[in-house]
Amino acid sequence: MRAEDLFEAMGGIDEKLIARSDRRVRSSQSRPSSGKAVKRAKKRKGRRSVGAEIYRFTVVAMSTAVVVFLLFMARDLLGIRNLSDVRDRLDSTQMSSIAEPAQADDFAAEQPEVSSEMRAADGGQAEEAAESEAADRAAGVDNSVKTAVDMLGELKGDYIRLEYISAEDEANGGSRKVPEYTEEGEIALSEAFSKGKATPAIMVSTGKATYYVYLTRENGEVHRAVFYENAYVSMDNIPGIVMKISQADYEEIENLFR
Amino acid sequence: MEDTAIIDLYWKRDEQAIVETDLKYGKYCHTVAYNVLNDIEDSRECVNDTWLRAWNSMPPKRPSVLRAFLAKITRNLAFDRYRARSAAKRGSGTMEAVLDELAECADMSGNWDAEEAYLATELKEAINRFAEQLPERECDLFVRRYFFADEIPSIARRYQMTENNVTVSLSRIRKKLRKYLKEGEFIE
Numbered sequence: 001m002r003a004e005d006l007f008e009a010m011g012g013i014d015e016k017l018i019a020r021s022d023r024r025v026r027s028s029q030s031r032p033s034s035g036k037a038v039k040r041a042k043k044r045k046g047r048r049s050v051g052a053e054i055y056r057f058t059v060v061a062m063s064t065a066v067v068v069f070l071l072f073m074a075r076d077l078l079g080i081r082n083l084s085d086v087r088d089r090l091d092s093t094q095m096s097s098i099a100e101p102a103q104a105d106d107f108a109a110e111q112p113e114v115s116s117e118m119r120a121a122d123g124g125q126a127e128e129a130a131e132s133e134a135a136d137r138a139a140g141v142d143n144s145v146k147t148a149v150d151m152l153g154e155l156k157g158d159y160i161r162l163e164y165i166s167a168e169d170e171a172n173g174g175s176r177k178v179p180e181y182t183e184e185g186e187i188a189l190s191e192a193f194s195k196g197k198a199t200p201a202i203m204v205s206t207g208k209a210t211y212y213v214y215l216t217r218e219n220g221e222v223h224r225a226v227f228y229e230n231a232y233v234s235m236d237n238i239p240g241i242v243m244k245i246s247q248a249d250y251e252e253i254e255n256l257f258r
Numbered sequence: 259m260e261d262t263a264i265i266d267l268y269w270k271r272d273e274q275a276i277v278e279t280d281l282k283y284g285k286y287c288h289t290v291a292y293n294v295l296n297d298i299e300d301s302r303e304c305v306n307d308t309w310l311r312a313w314n315s316m317p318p319k320r321p322s323v324l325r326a327f328l329a330k331i332t333r334n335l336a337f338d339r340y341r342a343r344s345a346a347k348r349g350s351g352t353m354e355a356v357l358d359e360l361a362e363c364a365d366m367s368g369n370w371d372a373e374e375a376y377l378a379t380e381l382k383e384a385i386n387r388f389a390e391q392l393p394e395r396e397c398d399l400f401v402r403r404y405f406f407a408d409e410i411p412s413i414a415r416r417y418q419m420t421e422n423n424v425t426v427s428l429s430r431i432r433k434k435l436r437k438y439l440k441e442g443e444f445i446e
Contacts (some may be wrong), residue, residue, distance in 0.1 A: 002364055003357040003359075003360040003361040005378070006363060006380070006381070006385075007337065007356065007360055007362050007381045009378060010385055010404045011330065011337060011385060011405070012335055012382030013330075013385060013389050013401065014386050015323055015326040016322065017386070017389055017397070017401065018323075018329060018330065018405060019322075019323035019326035019353070021397060021398045022325065022399040054370060170293050182363040246407055
């Protein structure tokens with residue numbers, strides 16, 4: 001038996017069955033005939049369309065609200081894009097930080113005394129230059145020699161000291177070191193902090209912590225940044241957020257701390 | 259004009275019967291033929307053949323539902339024409355889709371030709387019983403698709419269903435039909 005034979009056999013379906021089926025089809029498409037029935041049908045249709053409009057409006061409003069809420073959530077989670085944001089956040093919130101005594105003496109020892117030499121060399125120069133020099137000194141700015149903290153580049157802000165220690169050394173009770181300033185180090189560190197992409201920590205695999213970097217502020221507050229083996233960096237003061245940095249920057253930072 | 263009046267005209271051998279039938283059911287029969295043939299000219303000729311067949315059938319027949327009676331004649335004539343045409347080449351369209359679907363329930367290996375006349379009558383009765391025992395909505399879908407060869411979107415619009423819903427329902431009906439035909443030993 002072929003499909004054609006089966007189709008032909010279907011031509012033998014009883015006329016009453018066909019008519020019944022046809023009537024059902026037609027009855028579902030039938031229109032009210034009398035005037036009253038037409039009015040009733042129009043009313044029903046009107047009610048249905050008002051209901052449908054309200055339903056549509058509610059659905060659109062609720063979906064918009066949900067989308068806006070999700071956008072705010074996402075902005076809140078992913079909004080921290082660089083160290084400036086981190087600092088702003090630290091200023092605005094009272095987050096716990098690791099307080100350590102200010103190491104002002106160490107800092108002073110690191111700053112070479114050059115202004116007296118300059119003064120000696122340019123003894124006959126105008127008082128203006130001397131005043132400017134004095135102002136720079138008062139502000140603790142030295143333009144000729146850069147230190148480890150300068151490697152933070154534009155993000156240096158009011159940090160006065162940068163130290164590092166490997167995770168292994170810290171576990172063994174080793175002491176922190178101050179890296180020597182290098183231009184490559186500045187590029188890598190400032191890039192890492194300014195261009196790192198903030199992501200919720202639970203969404204990524206950071207790997208083991210490899211290096212800790214301690215940043216000391218003028219008021220003695222110390223903030224710790226943690227570098228991870230999979231090229232992530234986090235700040236202890238901003239829990240739950242890590243920043244992805246480029247592999248090249250991570251390797252450069254490793255060279256700097258080696 | 260009422261169906262009974264038209265049938266009376268046939269019985270009186272009044273040629274006005276054909277005019278009235280064409281006025282009332284011409285478009286309907288054309289649609290039925292077009293579903294199968296997918297060709298306007300062929301469908302028009304098929305409808306004319308239907309009027310001739312109806313003229314020769316009444317009397318002695320007095321159909322209880324003229325609309326269904328004419329639909330059945332048109333459909334079967336259209337299918338004959340389709341077969342004659344497709345002996346030369348097999349085209350494409352709704353009819354091909356319908357036959358492909360029915361191939362699921364057919365058994366290509368059976369020696370149908372040898373016992374054709376007897377089996378055809380038996381099969382018609384079996385199909386009729388099968389359609390009668392189907393639930394109302396399934397029966398409607400079955401008739402629309404495999405009797406009238408309606409397109410799926412058209413069936414979906416008629417019954418306010420989604421196209422996917424119609425396709426799934428038809429697939430279930432075909433499974434039932436296959437089982438039914440196996441039980442009746444029409445297929446292996």
